[in-house]
Amino acid sequence: MFPFIFEWEWDIAHLVFMGAAGFAVSIIGAGITYCILKTIYDTATEDGGEKGHH
Amino acid sequence: MTTPAIPEGVKRCSTGKFALGLAVAGAVLLWGVYAMFLVWYKGLNQTGMDNAYGFALWIWADLAIIAFGGGAFFSGFLTYIIGRKELKSIINYAVIIGVICYSSALLILGLDVGQPLRGWFIFWHANVHSMLTEVAFCLSLYLGVLVIEFIPVVLENPKLDRFRFIHHFSHNMHEVMAVFAATGVFLSFFHQGSLGGVAGVLYGRPFSFREGLLIWPWTFFLFTWSAAAVGPCVTVLITWLTEKIAGKKLVKQEIFRMLGKISGWMLLTYMIAKIADTWYWAAVTAPSKGFALMDFYTNNPIYGIWILIAELVVCGLVPALILISRKGRENNFLLAGAMILAVIGIGINRWVMILQVMAAPLLPFQDWYMYMPTWQEIATTILPIAYGTILIMLAYRYLPIFPQEKELNPGS
Numbered sequence: 124m125f126p127f128i129f130e131w132e133w134d135i136a137h138l139v140f141m142g143a144a145g146f147a148v149s150i151i152g153a154g155i156t157y158c159i160l161k162t163i164y165d166t167a168t169e170d171g172g173e174k175g176h177h
Numbered sequence: 178m179t180t181p182a183i184p185e186g187v188k189r190c191s192t193g194k195f196a197l198g199l200a201v202a203g204a205v206l207l208w209g210v211y212a213m214f215l216v217w218y219k220g221l222n223q224t225g226m227d228n229a230y231g232f233a234l235w236i237w238a239d240l241a242i243i244a245f246g247g248g249a250f251f252s253g254f255l256t257y258i259i260g261r262k263e264l265k266s267i268i269n270y271a272v273i274i275g276v277i278c279y280s281s282a283l284l285i286l287g288l289d290v291g292q293p294l295r296g297w298f299i300f301w302h303a304n305v306h307s308m309l310t311e312v313a314f315c316l317s318l319y320l321g322v323l324v325i326e327f328i329p330v331v332l333e334n335p336k337l338d339r340f341r342f343i344h345h346f347s348h349n350m351h352e353v354m355a356v357f358a359a360t361g362v363f364l365s366f367f368h369q370g371s372l373g374g375v376a377g378v379l380y381g382r383p384f385s386f387r388e389g390l391l392i393w394p395w396t397f398f399l400f401t402w403s404a405a406a407v408g409p410c411v412t413v414l415i416t417w418l419t420e421k422i423a424g425k426k427l428v429k430q431e432i433f434r435m436l437g438k439i440s441g442w443m444l445l446t447y448m449i450a451k452i453a454d455t456w457y458w459a460a461v462t463a464p465s466k467g468f469a470l471m472d473f474y475t476n477n478p479i480y481g482i483w484i485l486i487a488e489l490v491v492c493g494l495v496p497a498l499i500l501i502s503r504k505g506r507e508n509n510f511l512l513a514g515a516m517i518l519a520v521i522g523i524g525i526n527r528w529v530m531i532l533q534v535m536a537a538p539l540l541p542f543q544d545w546y547m548y549m550p551t552w553q554e555i556a557t558t559i560l561p562i563a564y565g566t567i568l569i570m571l572a573y574r575y576l577p578i579f580p581q582e583k584e585l586n587p588g589s
Contacts, residue, residue, distance in 0.1 A: 124300055124301050124302070124303050128301065128302065130302055136305045136306060137305050139305075140303070140305035140310075140311070141303075141305070143367075144314050144318070147318055147360055147363065147364060148318065150356065150360050151318070151321060151322060151325065151357070151360055154325075154353050154356045154357055154360075155325065157349075157353060158346060158349040158350050158353060159346070161345075161349045162342060162345045162346040162349050163342075165345040165348075165349070166341050166342045166345050169341070
């Protein structure tokens with residue numbers, strides 16, 4: 124899974140597969156991080172979340 | 178004053194009636210959990226699987242349930258990427274059904290691997306050339322995405338929503354839901370496809386082996402397409418069932434018809450591709466391996482040519498033609514019937530691509546090899562239905578899943 128695991132090889136298959144997996148994890152992680160930070164900001168300032176609420 | 182746990186403006190059944198329903202579903206769940214315990218404690222000797230059947234009832238259930246859960250990714254794609262905002266009236270429910278399907282699929286896989294304690298090996302020691310590795314990664318990540326999509330629905334429970342942090346968090350998650358939905362579509366495309374790819378790359382088994390594009394056999398694309406076609410049908414059918422049990426209208430009829438139309442065209446195009454794939458396999462691929470078409474449909478007690486006709490015509494072309502016709506969609510009986518047939522058709526497809534593949538002889542001196550699941554396999558396959566029923570009961574009672582419910586039931 125990672126370059127420090129003994130099976131790892133620096134070939135195109137590993138780079139494409141793990142690159143795509145890492146990309147997906149990064150998007151999910153970034154989305155959640157954004158939500159948490161924005162929520163902290165909104166709660167602290169109480170000016171967000173009310174405009175065009177779902 | 179305490180905040181009510183049930184969403185504002187809607188009525189739910191009495192606590193006693195709700196508890197009785199939970200008890201019935203819970204009893205079935207416990208039966209499945211007992212079987213699950215036996216499998217984990219005593220091992221795979223509790224199943225009907227053997228050296229010939231490394232894939233059996235569980236893997237069929239897995240593939241079918243993942244296809245049926247395809248309504249979540251496809252509805253998310255239509256709602257957030259294509260912009261069909263009217264589907265917001267059903268997207269919450271599609272997500273819940275997706276969570277149930279995908280968590281059940283992973284639970285079944287946890288049983289099927291035989292050594293769940295080593296389940297993490299597939300991630301840590303990943304064989305990047307394996308279709309199943311791709312499935313494991315995408316399936317796990319997509320379940321994570323579905324849970325993320327489910328969280329804001331849970332947080333909208335009145336008792337939770339009164340907290341400012343939770344209220345803002347739920348709102349902010351809704352704001353970026355398109356990003357999660359797009360990631361879900363990406364992950365779904367690959368795991369639905371790779372599940373089909375597993376069968377297609379079995380070059381030692383001419384019943385399932387297919388030609389393809391680059392590293393992907395045609396079954397890769399057919400599985401993704403069929404899941405997108407049938408997923409919305411499952412969402413509509415479960416919503417209908419919920420309406421019948423609750424005795425209420427929950428979603429406007431136009432939404433069902435719209436999803437029926439989309440499913441119909443998806444199913445029709447899928448069937449054209451599937452029939453072309455079957456014809457090429459029967460005329461070129463299988464003969465090149467020394468097999469005639471009827472070799473796969475004779476000399477055994479179950480798998481006659483009827484199963485091919487049932488999959489392609491009765492449960493394929495017929496429901497597709499009903500769903501694409503306006504008259505078919507406007508008749509509730511035909512609409513529901515066509516969707517049920519479509520679901521059965523994809524269930525048959527997954528069955529033959531797993532079980533018939535294992536049953537068909539590979540060499541001239543071999544016979545068909547049949548398989549009978551044990552009660553433990555059946556109980557653990559029914560377990561997700563009981564678990565899903567309980568989750569739906571809880572979600573329907575305590576969460577504002579259907580935004581049109583108040584409007585459609587003004588008196589209640």
